[in-house]
Amino acid sequence: MTAATRGRRRGSPDTRAAILAAARARFAESGFAGTTIRGVAGDAGVDPALVHHYFGSKDDLFVAALELPVDPRAVLAEQVVGPVEGAGERLLRALIGVWDDPALRPALLAMVRRLIEPGGDALFRGGFLPVVLVPLGAALGVDRPERRMQLVASQVIGVIVLRYVVRADAIVAMDVDTLVATYAPVLDGFLAGPLP
Amino acid sequence: MTAATRGRRRGSPDTRAAILAAARARFAESGFAGTTIRGVAGDAGVDPALVHHYFGSKDDLFVAALELPVDPRAVLAEQVVGPVEGAGERLLRALIGVWDDPALRPALLAMVRRLIEPGGDALFRGGFLPVVLVPLGAALGVDRPERRMQLVASQVIGVIVLRYVVRADAIVAMDVDTLVATYAPVLDGFLAGPLP
Structure with a gap:
């Protein structure tokens, strides 16, 4: 299955993983308050709009970065x-x-x-x-x-x-x-x- | 400083370290109840009397193995x-x-x-x-x-x-x-x- 057949909404698994990895590193280093969607996007090499599109708000991105089985x-x-x-x-x-x-x-x-x-x-x-x-x-x-x-x-x-x-x-x-x-x-x- | 000048009571640092390493492994694998001084001594290649001499009771050996700054x-x-x-x-x-x-x-x-x-x-x-x-x-x-x-x-x-x-x-x-x-x-x- 290619990224295209999975649909644009879920995004490329690699891109999602890169954003989550960048988010985890930023949250760990700068805390929640010191982390911006823009900074995470820059680290992951994507547009900030893509981060919002995949993950929603900064709160949502933080919870996603925790990789919990439930929200x-x-x-x-x-x-x-x-x-x-x-x-x-x-x-x-x-x-x-x-x-x-x-x-x-x-x-x-x-x-x-x-x-x-x-x-x-x-x-x-x-x-x-x-x-x-x-x-x-x-x-x-x-x-x-x-x-x-x-x-x-x-x-x-x-x-x-x-x-x-x-x-x-x-x-x-x-x-x-x-x-x-x-x-x-x-x-x-x-x-x-x-x-x- | 040689082991001899440190005095027999403290024991060779290597022997003490070997006993503590054996004790930690045994306590972790078998728990406190399932660990014996004899078994620890066997793993460390020393006489059980030496374990008692260096560390006292099994309780004392357990606490020593925790490597805490205070008892x-x-x-x-x-x-x-x-x-x-x-x-x-x-x-x-x-x-x-x-x-x-x-x-x-x-x-x-x-x-x-x-x-x-x-x-x-x-x-x-x-x-x-x-x-x-x-x-x-x-x-x-x-x-x-x-x-x-x-x-x-x-x-x-x-x-x-x-x-x-x-x-x-x-x-x-x-x-x-x-x-x-x-x-x-x-x-x-x-x-x-x-x-x-």
Whole structure:
């Protein structure tokens, strides 16, 4: 199959791959705020309009560069956004639903490992936080979403590491209801409780 | 300086390194329970008595193989063991004290990254948990220390990742008292609260 028979909309696989590689390098080096579609296009040797055409907005390009099996913004919008009451439970159920799917887990694990490697701080602070987490906090209507979502992340990342990365038996053994009973009060406190 | 002038007690650096390399390989492959001093000694081509002489018990050998700048058991025994009331605060203060020391942090970061890499699950479940964490829970007198210490770890690891690995600004900016006010209630709930 040639590039032409795949249709112009998907673009040449080589061009798409070159844009994604350029985007990953730029986001890692300059963070989300310091990266422009124009700069990525220049690095990839294509017109900026082509980047928009293939990938949409800069947010979309960032999420595409993460190479996740699901768009976390879509999962959160469908399953988590709503009243802040119950948000901890909804977030946990959405998270466990995605992570407990064996088809999705390898790519999710790869992303967590990239976050923790040297350079992963830019990926988190410069991208995942402003593109995915802070908008979720804003959509939940919490005050100080920047701070509260970092507290939420500090518990959620720990649960992910214990349950899916190091597979600690007591955390692996918990069913979804037990996980919710254990962690939703912590998350609700971080989302809506008093901040020290 | 020859090995002889360094004194017999420290041992030949080559022999010590060979024992540590063999220990790391065994612990990673067989976990803590499945590793014996005799097996490590055989892999390193030395007498088991020499392993005991250089490194002490199997617990001590495991901690030595982690190549940490401090022995976590000593820090916990000195600063955290005591009544379960206030244990969350003592644990956080000990943890932050060690991690905020720039001389210690590179080796601690290296250990966290090893935990999260493929194979790190054996290091955690087969070693760090039974050698360091569960004995701490037992020393604090909690019921079901195996389960409660995994809950504690699920919050502590998240704080470490956010503050020291991805350096999320709101978590980095918290002073020790604010971290304690934020996270000690969570840890105290995991240590002494009702379990779902």
